[in-house]
Amino acid sequence: MISVRLRHAFEGFTLDVDFTAPAGVTALFGRSGSGKTTIVNSVAGLLRPDQGRVEVDGTVLLDNRISVPVHRRRIGYVFQDARLFPHLSVARNLAYGGRHDADKVIDLLGLRDLLNRRPGSLSGGEKQRVALGRALMSGPRLLLMDEPLAALDGPRKAEILVYLERLRDAVGIPILYVTHDVSEVARLATTLVLIDGGRVTACGPVADVLADPASVPLMGVREAGAVISGRIALYDVTSDLTTVAFDGGRLVLPGRLGVLGSSTRVRISAQDVILATQRPEGISALNVLPVRVTGLRMGDGPGVAVGLAAGQARLLARVTRRSAEGMGLAVGQEVFAILKATAVAPGDVGS
């Protein structure tokens, strides 16, 4: 468990945050300049905030009286720019902070073939994998990642995301993950902390925060969307479609998405969800889910964000205000959510 409380004044900007997060991946999400990096730097000890308290798994690293120096905090930090030591080989970079679980980490991140290389000869994705391995091998009690994928192109990003998912599931270390990319949040996070203008505006389990209509302005109307966790129930070879079973029903999605029975999480963009008051007939969309309206939030423009519940699962839809009024949408109402299978891209599905 991580607990962070910080107050730090910059010129014309005050950071004032307070949150706790359970084990797993905690995503700090916000626009650039919202104070995310200041938070992780304070946790790492690279920045001394005016006031604050940082506690990781019962160890106090910072409060009014103590400030443990950076090199004694045992906090691994993966920077956006990798920061490998250019004069050392990959093997010596990895071993710089220690050799904890060396073989496991090297295999987990696929680093064995890179050991004798120099950082200068690595691709961006390889560099980031080495940086990750180096941080892990130092035996940290907490791992900080400051937009580790921001400097990578699409395919590299997808490649590293797979490694990060493996890491999350294989290593018990809590991770504080800074990002301003909703898809990374949807794929990796267990807990989501929204930061806006130096304040925490929401904090909770990722599915709840993402599906909250109030989160829409910060996520961006085009990026907003919910995450559904389920299991792969069926793969039909002839139609090349996968069925995912989750608490509120079943989703049919394109392609082969994983091993039968394995757990999966699917991001569903709010703007891809259509609402209907009656079950539609003769429609091409494969997914029609009975849902209940849990919240409505008017946007600044013509849109309305609609929070939906399907069993324990949460969904988010974005419709126009005119539609919402025409359908008479209200909290508690039973409606149908319609989703085209092809609206879900491969990058929206994680493990």
Added chain:
Amino acid sequence: MTDFLGPAEWQAVRLSVIVSLWATLCSLPLAVVCALTLSRGRFWGRQALNILVHLPLILPPVVTGYFLLLAFGRRGPVGAALEQALGLVFAFRWTGAALAAGVMAFPLLVRAIRLGVDAVDPKLEQAAATLGAGRLRVFGTVTLPLIWPAIIGGAIIGFAKAMGEFGATITFVSNIPGQTQTIPLAINSLLDVPGAQPLALRLALVSVGIAAGALILSEWLARRVRR
């Protein structure tokens, strides 16, 4: 070989190399500290230190030599104290020539090393700290290896400057064959001797050879360090 230069000239060559090596090696650690302080330090008086370091570069060498004579001569405050405490005498000895050469070379050393320090990304040092390295280990394993090429480059420039030092040396410790007569001073003396011009030219060629050799050595070292 011995026909090429006379014994007095060979003595000047040997003396020059010894004086310049000592001058470079002794001023090197101090120059590294100065470069780090000037590049990284944020303290009151940094500008004053910067000017002090650069003084030998901007003052006429004769003035620098005169100041050295005042401070490090046998009656000078520093010179007298060092003689009392350590038995170390600078006045009219080769040690004085080394001191003069070291002082004159110092600003060049600091400037070269400082460029190297400025080029080190402090973010790498931060990364090392998050991996558990304390300040000393960060310096030894990250900062120092990264500034090695600059240190080597600085040392070579310093050595070359020391080899060529004339004004401060002749003012501080005079021109004594076997003690303080380095190559430039020997050339200067030969020019006053009728018929010794060819000898002076040969000595000058030796000087060119040593300088070129030092440069080649430094390039080779820098390449090895970078690998």
